Amino acid sequence: MLPHVTSGLPGLGGVLRLVPEDFVVVEIPSYEPSGEGEHLYLEVTKTDLTTPAMVGTLAQALEVPLEEIGYGGLKDRRAVTTQRVSVPASAEVTRLKDLPFQCRVLGRHSNKLRRGHLAGNRFRVRVRQAHPEWRTRARAILEALRQSGLANFYGPQRFGVERRNARIGENGVRSGKLFGPMWRRWLMVSAFQSDLFNRYLTARLADGLFDRVLEGDVCGRLPRGGVFLAEDPAAEQPRVDRFEISPMGPLFGHKLMPTKGPAALREQALLDEVNLKLEDFRKVKAAGTRRRIRLNPSDLEIEEAEGDPVFCFELPSGSYATVLLREFMKCEPGQEEAEEADEAD
Numbered sequence: 001m002l003p004h005v006t007s008g009l010p011g012l013g014g015v016l017r018l019v020p021e022d023f024v025v026v027e028i029p030s031y032e033p034s035g036e037g038e039h040l041y042l043e044v045t046k047t048d049l050t051t052p053a054m055v056g057t058l059a060q061a062l063e064v065p066l067e068e069i070g071y072g073g074l075k076d077r078r079a080v081t082t083q084r085v086s087v088p089a090s091a092e093v094t095r096l097k098d099l100p101f102q103c104r105v106l107g108r109h110s111n112k113l114r115r116g117h118l119a120g121n122r123f124r125v126r127v128r129q130a131h132p133e134w135r136t137r138a139r140a141i142l143e144a145l146r147q148s149g150l151a152n153f154y155g156p157q158r159f160g161v162e163r164r165n166a167r168i169g170e171n172g173v174r175s176g177k178l179f180g181p182m183w184r185r186w187l188m189v190s191a192f193q194s195d196l197f198n199r200y201l202t203a204r205l206a207d208g209l210f211d212r213v214l215e216g217d218v219c220g221r222l223p224r225g226g227v228f229l230a231e232d233p234a235a236e237q238p239r240v241d242r243f244e245i246s247p248m249g250p251l252f253g254h255k256l257m258p259t260k261g262p263a264a265l266r267e268q269a270l271l272d273e274v275n276l277k278l279e280d281f282r283k284v285k286a287a288g289t290r291r292r293i294r295l296n297p298s299d300l301e302i303e304e305a306e307g308d309p310v311f312c313f314e315l316p317s318g319s320y321a322t323v324l325l326r327e328f329m330k331c332e333p334g335q336e337e338a339e340e341a342d343e344a345d
Helices: 051-062 134-148 161-175 182-206 233-241 261-273 278-284 321-329
Strands: 023-028 039-047 080-088 102-109 120-126 218-221 227-229 245-251 289-292 301-305 308-316
Touching (some): 039 051, 051 080, 120 321, 134 308, 161 278, 182 245, 182 261, 218 289, 233 245
Parallel strands (some): 023 080
Antiparallel strands (some): 039 080, 039 102, 120 308, 245 289
8 A cells, every 4th residue: 555645644534436427537638739630639528438448439430440549648437537539630520429428529630649648637526425524634634735745656546456457567577578459568567667666656755755856866847847867956955845846756668767876776776676677678668757756736626515525636647636635535545447647658
């Protein structure tokens, strides 16, 4: 089980997703369609349906190959989610009838949507059966998170039931053998990369380094932006304190941007622990990337619906709503399908 940043504060308890409408996700696009190009952008709102199932239905309805449909990320099954999808502009959109989801044409664009082509997601989540004193508890946790920041863990749904995806991904990295469609092979390797990232972040929390810059850390602007090597921790620490930047942890791969000094030693220790080298990830074409370890939950608002807390917030692409919610609930919110694709290669 992952640690809590606010472990000293009692939680709200409660239950998520008693009905799909309790968990609403709206994708925040990185850009708008230009009006010209060989790809047509659609906005799809689905309920209780996975993204791959939605894409498969769309491909069948439009009679286009599955690989010609693009999307920015995976969304939950048991939820009401709105996301953008790209299809060939030559597709007969008049066939978009009697589908198990709503579909709206946005316009043409020059490129196909790909994983990561989104700025983030907007969430509205209702927690039912919360503790009677949830208002007081939620305020205390919110204030603590605004001071400490949120640990940018991957949620347990990332790894599959009983961590099956992560185990398959690990076996693939070690053997160089993975089977199935490309998107599924990517998901397995990414689950293993994500598992190692969580282990890295857990160790930094345990060592009191979650909100500290180490010499040689790779840091990134918040919530997104430029990446750089921190050579003078004392000079960069005030920027971390102001949530301008965050240290970044590894999603291991053969082209991973290197850290230096003490930061590099921490990453190497983790690789040694699992008996792997960066070059091993080449077998499965995992280049690697970096992920911010700390987020600023400044825009979080807590509303009320029929006596239940309703959490309204935005997260950058690749971050998990359930990771934020578990800080408040102090219990595991459940293991649905992946909320959001991350940036791992």
